[in-house]
Amino acid sequence: MGAIAINPVSKRSEIDRDECVECYQCYRGMSQEHLNPTLVRAMRTALSWFRMRFEPEPDVCPTAAFEPEDLIWPRNVRRAFSDVTATHESTGIHGRGTEEVKTNDVTGRVKPGQAGFVVEFGRPSVGVRFRDIERMTRALAAARAAFEHNNPVTHLMVDRDTGALNPEILDEKVLSAIVEFVVPVERVEEMLDVIEDVAPRLKTVVAVGVGAVCDEEGRSPVEPILARRGYPIIRGKTNLGLGRATNRVPTPQREEVGVAS
Amino acid sequence: MTNTLHRFGPKEDFQDDYILFAMCTRGKNDEGAPEKLRRFLEICAAHHPVNMGDGREGGIHRPSRDLNPTVHWRRADDGSYRKVIEGVTEPTTVAAVFDNLQSLEACLKEVKAADLGLSINIAAVTDDANECSLKAGIRRHAVEYSLGFLGDTSLLPEANTMSLSTMCGHGMVSHAFAQKMIDWVKTGRRSPKECARYMSRFCVCGIFNSLRAERLLARASGVRG
Numbered sequence: 001m002g003a004i005a006i007n008p009v010s011k012r013s014e015i016d017r018d019e020c021v022e023c024y025q026c027y028r029g030m031s032q033e034h035l036n037p038t039l040v041r042a043m044r045t046a047l048s049w050f051r052m053r054f055e056p057e058p059d060v061c062p063t064a065a066f067e068p069e070d071l072i073w074p075r076n077v078r079r080a081f082s083d084v085t086a087t088h089e090s091t092g093i094h095g096r097g098t099e100e101v102k103t104n105d106v107t108g109r110v111k112p113g114q115a116g117f118v119v120e121f122g123r124p125s126v127g128v129r130f131r132d133i134e135r136m137t138r139a140l141a142a143a144r145a146a147f148e149h150n151n152p153v154t155h156l157m158v159d160r161d162t163g164a165l166n167p168e169i170l171d172e173k174v175l176s177a178i179v180e181f182v183v184p185v186e187r188v189e190e191m192l193d194v195i196e197d198v199a200p201r202l203k204t205v206v207a208v209g210v211g212a213v214c215d216e217e218g219r220s221p222v223e224p225i226l227a228r229r230g231y232p233i234i235r236g237k238t239n240l241g242l243g244r245a246t247n248r249v250p251t252p253q254r255e256e257v258g259v260a261s
Numbered sequence: 262m263t264n265t266l267h268r269f270g271p272k273e274d275f276q277d278d279y280i281l282f283a284m285c286t287r288g289k290n291d292e293g294a295p296e297k298l299r300r301f302l303e304i305c306a307a308h309h310p311v312n313m314g315d316g317r318e319g320g321i322h323r324p325s326r327d328l329n330p331t332v333h334w335r336r337a338d339d340g341s342y343r344k345v346i347e348g349v350t351e352p353t354t355v356a357a358v359f360d361n362l363q364s365l366e367a368c369l370k371e372v373k374a375a376d377l378g379l380s381i382n383i384a385a386v387t388d389d390a391n392e393c394s395l396k397a398g399i400r401r402h403a404v405e406y407s408l409g410f411l412g413d414t415s416l417l418p419e420a421n422t423m424s425l426s427t428m429c430g431h432g433m434v435s436h437a438f439a440q441k442m443i444d445w446v447k448t449g450r451r452s453p454k455e456c457a458r459y460m461s462r463f464c465v466c467g468i469f470n471s472l473r474a475e476r477l478l479a480r481a482s483g484v485r486g
Contacts, residue, residue: 023432029433032324033328033330035330059462062330084316084465084466103289105380106289106380110403123432124410124417124432125434200411200413202412207408207410209405212404212405216400220406226408232409233406234275234386234407235407236405236406236407237266237404237405240383240394241401245290246290247290
């Protein structure tokens with residue numbers, strides 16, 4: 001995000017709170033040394049007089065300077081969508097989306113003859129404000145996309161028929177957010193038309209995935225459609241179908257397990 | 262989340278990148294899941310994956326909260342499969358990254374024989390994944406394709422940086438950091454292996470392929486890996 005930079009006046013690192021998406025990587029991802037900050041600054045200053053600079057390990061924070069803070073609404077949605085390890089307190093959903101087709105052998109969420117769309121905004125590593133996400137959800141809703149119930153973005157909609165998001169969060173920036181919906185395979189091209197029309201007008205990038213259940217020969221019904229439209233059908237996720245319900249008393253599925261899949 | 266789906270690069274750049282992962286579904290097959298997930302990882306570990314991890318605790322290489330200044334000159338290689346396996350104590354997603362199709366295939370045969378009842382997925386070139394699963398006697402259930410990136414792609418960095426940063430699908434390896442690592446290798450400040458290790462520590466799920474990263478860093482920098 002580039003949210004952390006040295007202020008040329010104070011010569012101290014500062015966090016741009018508007019750009020910060022609360023991913024907590026500065027706190028969790030950096031190793032720490034717990035050195036005395038005054039000592040570290042003095043050494044750096046002294047070296048700078050000689051136009052020299054210490055080149056430390058780039059993933060180490062020498063003074064353990066970062067501390068997490070308690071976030072309140074609406075800023076806490078930033079962490080919910082940006083911190084891989086966070087649970088969605090603001091949306092009531094664990095994880096950052098459903099498990100798409102990854103657990104489809106157990107859940108049967110996407111049925112034969114259907115296609116599951118996973119539209120991820122802000123990825124890779126660009127970030128997105130909910131205002132841009134809403135532009136797409138409104139367009140998809142107008143095209144009668146049925147949004148996935150167990151998805152955090154869906155839970156932030158105030159009107160699922162129009163795709164309108166809670167206005168209080170529209171200016172909040174997150175690392176990425178996923179919109180999911182399932183349509184009949186015959187409507188895949190129509191949905192791609194909508195996404196291709198809206199995406200270029202957004203101030204971010206959009207990563208799109210489309211999944212479907214394979215037939216008896218192991219063929220995916222969406223592959224020829226995607227190939228015809230010129231999409232790269234090179235890489236993807238293959239669910240091998242080895243999963244099954246094994247609990248002694250299976251319970252109706254309300255939400256997916258998973259924090260970082 | 263789709264953390265393994267959108268890795269960037271041409272098809273030939275994924276010949277050393279195969280991710281096998283397992284997960285359960287709440288209320289369906291999560292009873293006894295930690296034990297099954299640990300078993301899955303033990304099978305994977307026997308086939309020497311490049312990286313391995315669980316979505317809650319991290320990969321083989323993790324940040325440390327208690328270093329001292331000597332690490333800037335001498336840093337211990339403290340990663341181990343055992344640490345990852347023993348860290349799985351509750352239902353989560355676990356993954357292993359292989360650098361060759363033969364290891365994946367051998368591992369897959371054992372995973373199938375173990376009959377864990379978990380959802381097992383391969384994130385890789387889909388043709389390779391299909392071929393591998395057929396050899397293991399498995400007909401695939403479903404496929405999800407990555408269609409790449411749309412929108413304002415002028416916000417994205419150049420290809421080498423993208424190939425590195427997208428190996429953490431959660432975006433925990435920033436473009437700026439990946440670019441910095443290329444520059445450091447290019448200017449001889451660190452080796453490709455060291456830079457790959459730095460980036461790997463930021464990946465919370467353990468799906469960052471540090472071997473592929475070494476190769477990409479060396480290529481981008483014009484040095485031998």
